[in-house]
Amino acid sequence: MTKKRRRNGILGRRSRPSVAVIGMGIEGGSLARYFLKQGADVVVHHWMPLEELKQHPKLGQQYRELLAAGARFSTGEAYLTGLTRHDVVGILQSAFTYRYPENRVALNEVRDLGIPLVTNLSIFFDKCPATIIGVTGTNGKSTTTEMAAAILERGTRRVWAGGNLGASPLDVLDDLAPDDLVLLELSNYQLEFLDKSPWIAAVTNIAPDHLVDYDGDYRAYKAAKRRIIDFQSRHDWAVLNHDDPITRAWLAACQAQPFPFSRRTVLDHGTFVRDDALVVRHHEDEAVICRIDALQARGAHNVENALCAAGIGMIVGIPAEEMAAALVAYKPGEHRLEFVGEWNGIEFYNDSKSTTPSSTVAAVRAFPGRSVILLAGGRDKGLPWDELSQVVNESCKEVIVFGEARDMLEQIFSAQESRPAREVRRELSIKGCETLAQAVETAIQDAESGDVVLLSPACTSFDAYESYAERGRHFKHLVEDAFSGAA
Structure with a gap:
């Protein structure tokens, strides 16, 4: 099969490019709104029959809003039909997971033809004027992102937090300024579609997860997570877990400036635990942040999350006493201990x-x-x-x-x-x-x-x-x- 040439830019040069968006909800709705603002002809695909979609308690209102904004819909039996006629196909991060096997066949055909597959975050990374900080890992990334947000909000720069956590960053793209900080929780699925890395890339830990979506291949899952640092340069920072053998190996190989964290080892450089307290050390400067027993987030894993968040805070320039105030006040979110x-x-x-x-x-x-x-x-x-x-x-x-x-x-x-x-x-x-x-x-x-x-x-x-x-x-x-x- 002969592949089509990839279009220039996301939407190419056509006066009204055609875009398919697969799915709705937070991600799909955000993609559809973005492309409608760009003047594209947007077709939203959803597996529900149209009448069922109209009556859905959550998606029904979104359907009416997108319809009023100019979107068309392909639903029920028409779901995933005609995708190869579009200039761009926008997908959700879950598009290739085992829960949607029918997606894999259709989207692989789209990809084989050279039609761009884009996500909320792949567009956002291309268009964002602000500085991006990313957090990933198998466990603890949501808590670490929330802790880091609490720390960064005690600085002087405006902070927006999102990604896999909460709202879509595309929805605030027009409101961001170059001096702002954007803090994103990033899943392995989101990272697979990125060809850029954040200024600060933080990884909490790596353990087996989502292997059914990688045909049981743990190496493929690890490779997806590693993409958060794969495109960094020496001007960027990598905040990685020194206690995790996988991320410790990444520390030695990454192109960015390393800033490790450890609950078990006193480090020459990074954040660590000493005498039951969180400590940050950067070159010759060292400061005690707070005692472990002052944290409301219980458990050794939350000590590691706090160390990771403090590493992000140090790089941005948040004073130790402000980091302490944020971490001591932080309470874990719903459904996390x-x-x-x-x-x-x-x-x-x-x-x-x-x-x-x-x-x-x-x-x-x-x-x-x-x-x-x-x-x-x-x-x-x-x-x-x-x-x-x-x-x-x-x-x-x-x-x-x-x-x-x-x-x-x-x-x-x-x-x-x-x-x-x-x-x-x-x-x-x-x-x-x-x-x-x-x-x-x-x-x-x-x-x-x-x-x-x-x-x-x-x-x-x-x-x-x-x-x-x-x-x-x-x-x-x-x-x-x-x-x-x-x-």
Whole structure:
């Protein structure tokens, strides 16, 4: 097949270029609005039949707004038809994931013909007049981005935060000035479509995740994450985790100026822990930021997140005392070790955003010496479970598994429990439930004063919920309803 020549620029030289946008919501709506402002003929594709789309509680209003702005729609059976007739195809970051197998065939054909595939962020990186700071990693990138935003807002420059976290940056493109700072949380999917790197690139850690979208190839997932530093120059900065063997290797090979962070090692240069305090050192200058026990974000993983955020703050020029004030005031966002409440001496925590075994390991370890009842389950992502199984058997009183993965998880945790007694510190109770509601009911029945009931699923929510957020909100409602009226 003969490939078409790539057009000049994103939209080429046609007076009214034709653009297809695949999907709606935050990303799709933002792409459609952007191209409509550029005078393009925009066709929005969505898999829902048109009448269903019109009545949708969230997308219906967006449909009407885009229609009024001049967009056309290709829905239902017409979804993904005629894509090769367009000059540009705009896609969501999830376009090539396993959840949308029909997209892969159609979009690969588009790509083979040389028609540009663009995303919100690929356009934004090309057009943004401000300085861009990017944060990625397998675990902790949302918290680190929020911590960094709190730190940067104590400086003199205007800050806008977004990306994979919250609103689309394209929606504020016209409002940005050269002296502004843009802080973006970047997923592996978003990074795959970028051919530029941010001025400061921060990576929290790397662990197996989303492997189903890479045919099980961990190297491909790591390569996607590494793109955040791949296009940097010696004028840029790389804030990478010295304790993670993967990102430590990247430190040695990156073109940017390295500024590592470490929870375990006192560094000559970077941010680190010494005498239970966060410390920043740059050349001959050193300052203590704050003590670890002053942080409201609990757990060793949040110490690492704070160190990473402080590294970003140092490069931008935020004084240590201002970084301390921001970090001490910071409270983790919803669904991230979120304290739901305490009833009858039992503490309940919502960590629904933990959708990988490695993130649940960090959550369990945030309660050293405590009696933990762990609620885990949902849809398995095909990731390694060995470390979590060991940590659960060493640290938890009980694990209650639920959802689609419950039978598999019962076998995994039971197999670890059968190891020699010297390798397991306490007897573990393992129970299976069909739903999260049943798991919460079981946990409440089994918990005693002093226990921690922790929802940290280590799986996606897609077997029963639209998102981890919906699952987390349901957990909170279940707990609050169970104790409504309690003193």
